[in-house]
Amino acid sequence: MNSSRFRINHGGCHSEGSLFKHKASASEQKDSFRMTLFFISTKIGKAFFLIYLLFHAAFSNTCFAQNITGKVYAAVLFNNSKSNVTGADRYVGVFARTSGETAWKNFSNTNLFAFGLGFSQHGAIQRHYIAGGNGLHRSADGGKTWKILTGWETMEILSVALDPVEANIIYIATPYGIFKSVDDGKTWTEKMRGCKSWYADEIIIDARDHHTLFAAFDDDLYCSRNGGENWSALKIGAPGIRTVFQPAVHPNVLLAGTEDRGVRVTFDHGKNWQAGAGIAATAIYAIHGAADGKTIYAGGYQTGVWQSHDLGKSWEQLWSAPEIEAIYSLFVDPANSNHLFVGTNGKGIYESTDGGKFWQAAGLSGAHVKQINSFP
Amino acid sequence: MRNDLKQKSKMIKVKIIAALLLILPFAFCQSFSAAQSQSSFDARKDRLLNAAGQEVRKDFFVITAKLKTQRNVPQALARLDSLTRDESIGGMFYAHGLIAAYLHTASLLPDSLRIKIRRAFRMRTMVRGDTENHWVMYYTGLYLAAQTWPNEDGSQWFNGKSSPENFTEAKSWLEHWIKLTTTKGQGEFDSPTYFITFVTPLLTLHEFARDPVMKKKAQMLLDYLFADFATEHLRGNYGGGHSRDYPQDIINPSTALTTKWAWLYFGEPDFEPWAEVKGKSRHPSWETVAGAVSSYRLPEIIRQIATDRSTPYVHTETKRVRNVIRFGEKKNPPVYKYTYMTNDYVLGSLHGGILQPIQQHTWDVTFVSDKPHNTLFTLHPFYSGKELAMFFPEEQKVLSDEVNRFHRVYTDPNKWNSSSPYEQTFQHKNALIVLYNINEEAQHPHIDGFFPKNLDERAEDPSRWIFCKAGKTYIAFYPLKPYEWIEEEVNWRWRSRDLKNGVVIEIGTEATHGSFDEFKNRLRQTKVAHDNFDKTLTVQYTTQTGALMQFTYDGQRLLNGKPVDFKSYRLFNGPFLQSEVGSGVLKMAYKNQTRILDFNKVSIKDEE
Numbered sequence: 001m002n003s004s005r006f007r008i009n010h011g012g013c014h015s016e017g018s019l020f021k022h023k024a025s026a027s028e029q030k031d032s033f034r035m036t037l038f039f040i041s042t043k044i045g046k047a048f049f050l051i052y053l054l055f056h057a058a059f060s061n062t063c064f065a066q067n068i069t070g071k072v073y074a075a076v077l078f079n080n081s082k083s084n085v086t087g088a089d090r091y092v093g094v095f096a097r098t099s100g101e102t103a104w105k106n107f108s109n110t111n112l113f114a115f116g117l118g119f120s121q122h123g124a125i126q127r128h129y130i131a132g133g134n135g136l137h138r139s140a141d142g143g144k145t146w147k148i149l150t151g152w153e154t155m156e157i158l159s160v161a162l163d164p165v166e167a168n169i170i171y172i173a174t175p176y177g178i179f180k181s182v183d184d185g186k187t188w189t190e191k192m193r194g195c196k197s198w199y200a201d202e203i204i205i206d207a208r209d210h211h212t213l214f215a216a217f218d219d220d221l222y223c224s225r226n227g228g229e230n231w232s233a234l235k236i237g238a239p240g241i242r243t244v245f246q247p248a249v250h251p252n253v254l255l256a257g258t259e260d261r262g263v264r265v266t267f268d269h270g271k272n273w274q275a276g277a278g279i280a281a282t283a284i285y286a287i288h289g290a291a292d293g294k295t296i297y298a299g300g301y302q303t304g305v306w307q308s309h310d311l312g313k314s315w316e317q318l319w320s321a322p323e324i325e326a327i328y329s330l331f332v333d334p335a336n337s338n339h340l341f342v343g344t345n346g347k348g349i350y351e352s353t354d355g356g357k358f359w360q361a362a363g364l365s366g367a368h369v370k371q372i373n374s375f376p
Numbered sequence: 377m378r379n380d381l382k383q384k385s386k387m388i389k390v391k392i393i394a395a396l397l398l399i400l401p402f403a404f405c406q407s408f409s410a411a412q413s414q415s416s417f418d419a420r421k422d423r424l425l426n427a428a429g430q431e432v433r434k435d436f437f438v439i440t441a442k443l444k445t446q447r448n449v450p451q452a453l454a455r456l457d458s459l460t461r462d463e464s465i466g467g468m469f470y471a472h473g474l475i476a477a478y479l480h481t482a483s484l485l486p487d488s489l490r491i492k493i494r495r496a497f498r499m500r501t502m503v504r505g506d507t508e509n510h511w512v513m514y515y516t517g518l519y520l521a522a523q524t525w526p527n528e529d530g531s532q533w534f535n536g537k538s539s540p541e542n543f544t545e546a547k548s549w550l551e552h553w554i555k556l557t558t559t560k561g562q563g564e565f566d567s568p569t570y571f572i573t574f575v576t577p578l579l580t581l582h583e584f585a586r587d588p589v590m591k592k593k594a595q596m597l598l599d600y601l602f603a604d605f606a607t608e609h610l611r612g613n614y615g616g617g618h619s620r621d622y623p624q625d626i627i628n629p630s631t632a633l634t635t636k637w638a639w640l641y642f643g644e645p646d647f648e649p650w651a652e653v654k655g656k657s658r659h660p661s662w663e664t665v666a667g668a669v670s671s672y673r674l675p676e677i678i679r680q681i682a683t684d685r686s687t688p689y690v691h692t693e694t695k696r697v698r699n700v701i702r703f704g705e706k707k708n709p710p711v712y713k714y715t716y717m718t719n720d721y722v723l724g725s726l727h728g729g730i731l732q733p734i735q736q737h738t739w740d741v742t743f744v745s746d747k748p749h750n751t752l753f754t755l756h757p758f759y760s761g762k763e764l765a766m767f768f769p770e771e772q773k774v775l776s777d778e779v780n781r782f783h784r785v786y787t788d789p790n791k792w793n794s795s796s797p798y799e800q801t802f803q804h805k806n807a808l809i810v811l812y813n814i815n816e817e818a819q820h821p822h823i824d825g826f827f828p829k830n831l832d833e834r835a836e837d838p839s840r841w842i843f844c845k846a847g848k849t850y851i852a853f854y855p856l857k858p859y860e861w862i863e864e865e866v867n868w869r870w871r872s873r874d875l876k877n878g879v880v881i882e883i884g885t886e887a888t889h890g891s892f893d894e895f896k897n898r899l900r901q902t903k904v905a906h907d908n909f910d911k912t913l914t915v916q917y918t919t920q921t922g923a924l925m926q927f928t929y930d931g932q933r934l935l936n937g938k939p940v941d942f943k944s945y946r947l948f949n950g951p952f953l954q955s956e957v958g959s960g961v962l963k964m965a966y967k968n969q970t971r972i973l974d975f976n977k978v979s980i981k982d983e984e
Contacts, residue, residue, distance in 0.1 A: 148535040
């Protein structure tokens with residue numbers, strides 16, 4: 001079974017990242033601005049305001065000084081950092097932030113163009129996967145050594161899905177379609193029967209039935225109910241599917257991020273689809289949700305982060321993130337739904353520990369972070 | 377009777393002697409020519425090695441040249457050592473360059489350095505990249521490295537695969553690529569820059585592959601690529617349309633890297649391309665060293681094809697589009713290429729549309745000249761995330777910015793390389809019609825033309841033709857719509873802002889038209905019919921040789937009333953090269969010589 005653990009310990013010290021806080025939603029910003037103007041117009045107010053700023057900075061630092069048991073992993077595709085930058089900030093690959101540590105460290109080899117992450121645990125055997133430009137990489141020793149499982153036929157690997165029941169079955173999404181291995185990555189077979197385009201951005205396995213798959217293609221979201229042997233378009237009403245998310249506690253719900261039409265959502269496992277209301281009609285590259293299924297977040301191109309409290313039916317903007325061109329990835333700490341991460345295109349990772357009210361740069365500056373996840 | 381026999385015998389002897397007298401000088405001339413060509417090549421390669429050996433650049437090929445010529449050996453060893461230690465580098469250029477340098481100089485290297493080179497293939501991520509040339513370098517590097525260290529397990533390799541696994545994968549892809557290239561055409565075809573990234577690894581593969589079949593395939597593909605280049609080569613210039621090129625090379629063709637290879641193998645141009653003559657090579661690297669230290673020798677027939685311009689000829693080709701991953705119906709749709717070659721100029725064109733991302737060069741006329749910037753062309757400077765997303769697996773909305781980081785001119789309205797979905801061509805010999813139908817929402821709604829400032833003449837005629845003279849080449853350029861001139865450093869930029877637009881070009885020479893005035897007079901008599909163009913998008917033009925060209929944008933190309941059928945294009949079709957699509961066989965012909973490369977049988981057949 002796939003397993004993921006992610007615990008937060010309070011009380012450590014976090015020194016990385018800017019003290020500058022990115023204020024949340026537009027309406028909140030307006031109210032806050034009016035109150036602040038009123039407050040600092042008095043002498044007492046000014047004094048209090050100063051104390052507030054100092055307190056807030058200190059408090060926020062404490063917030064961000066939380067230790068994490070387990071690791072957060074970030075898949076970095078490109079890096080805008082200049083050549084004089086050193087350490088993890090300079091490279092591409094997969095980086096991990098471990099409990100009690102403040103910096104990101106190489107988890108994979110450097111110079112690896114990483115699109116996605118995967119983790120499996122079958123019995124005592126844990127394996128980490130990286131969907132990369134050079135192929136599908138796997139480590140069975142916690143990242144010490146890696147092996148590329150694919151050959152030249154599969155080209156770049158954009159996403160990996162690992163069968164939680166049958167350990168030998170692996171699926172990959174590539175610009176040339178879906179491929180499946182039934183022998184633990186030794187050989188790969190193209191699985192495209194029923195597909196009308198070949199660019200597949202992402203593949204996921206249904207939370208209830210490991211034979212059911214969903215794949216984000218350029219023309220539609222596709223579903224296979226027999227382990228990839230046959231696919232059918234779900235006709236979700238928008239082309240250019242960039243990502244697909246299924247809340248584990250609401251397996252009838254699926255959300256798809258599209259190229260230009262925000263989020264499409266189904267509440268009956270793909271039969272009927274509707275547009276998520278309120279969200280910008282732009283490209284949505286990332287959707288993720290809290291483990292309890294109460295809040296779902298989405299991010300994309302020039303639109304910041306959005307949240308939905310009704311499983312994607314309606315949305316409100318949580319963070320406009322004006323200085324970030326695109327949000328490529330989103331991750332909600334399964335153990336603490338107020339602890340959020342976003343991966344950007346060229347500005348590294350941002351982190352919030354208060355449910356998205358305040359955001360702080362959290363390292364890998366310059367990185368294009370295509371996926372964030374937590375594994376052992 | 378006996379006298380008769382004697383007489384007959386005498387007659388036969390006379391005939392044989394006469395025949396020998398006729399044949400021998402010719403045969404002698406040919407072998408003398410071949411020998412002379414060989415000695416010229418040897419002189420050039422020695423000159424090249426000496427020049428490269430004096431370079432200070434930290435480059436695998438400069439290091440190889442230094443070690444081969446025993447010039448400043450300690451410095452060369454120190455640089456090679458440093459290249460094995462710098463862990464910030466690693467990739468397909470590195471994978472091939474490192475193993476090539478190692479194999480060429482292994483006997484000259486200390487054990488410690490040999491160990492470091494071996495270690496680099498364990499410690500570095502050799503990025504495979506995402507283009508055809510990247511993969512050729514990566515898999516050649518991997519093939520030769522796995523062959524060099526054949527019995528090691530996955531822990532000794534950067535990708536965790538054992539030597540046999542790496543060898544098998546590399547061999548499989550190289551064979552796949554060779555088959556694809558010789559049946560459907562190259563993807564990154566005819567690139568004055570990226571040509572080097574194909575021939576250099578093939579030279580290394582030919583030199584060091586232990587498998588005789590792979591060795592021969594590499595040799596045959598070298599012949600194939602050089603023959604492909606030779607047919608469009610004019611005095612060191614790579615003429616016509618190109619899949620990929622950089623603006624500096626497009627506007628000054630003899631600064632392209634292929635000029636170095638033309639100099640080495642064809643003996644043209646007559647200047648050393650690393651010296652400041654017409655323009656130093658844009659790229660400072662010395663990949664041609666791979667040719668100078670290789671045992672590969674260019675067949676004489678290819679050199680002759682590259683240099684004999686005594687008779688003008690039409691040459692057509694079919695290539696393929698780079699892998700289309702989105703927004704297309706075919707993964708590798710065909711590219712149709714037309715080239716007209718003369719002794720004074722070469723006019724060539726791709727059929728139009730987006731055939732390669734970012735760096736396409738659709739058409740030009742390149743003329744023989746002692747001056748730099750010996751070319752003239754037009755383009756629509758197009759860019760879009762959607763174009764890029766056809767070829768790259770990243771998000772289309774941010775791709776333009778990403779590409780700008782590496783190819784800084786991509787979004788520039790003044791760029792000199794571009795593919796455009798709004799540009800189509802129709803060429804017949806020395807005449808060309810280029811039509812544009814630019815979408816109103818296109819980011820740069822204009823077309824540009826490159827006119828070098830150093831033309832002998834550039835005159836706007838009341839007949840609407842713009843006449844240009846460059847040495848013995850005369851160019852007539854007929855714009856369909858109003859335009860303006862913008863003065864720039866080395867050129868005049870001809871700019872026209874109409875979205876439905878086009879130009880007609882006809883080229884002449886002193887040999888075909890006599891004086892420039894005569895050329896102009898004759899062009900003034902011609903009529904370019906384009907009434908109601910904005911509605912019909914049709915142009916009709918009768919060339920001076922009487923050919924009627926009718927061209928409708930997104931419609932038919934009619935030559936003397938007959939549709940041009942691109943589907944009938946062969947892989948190569950011209951007086952020198954013949955190959956059917958899908959055949960895997962290339963026939964070269966020059967005078968009475970032929971050379972047939974049969975990739976199915978891995979055989980070479982020479983006949984005279």
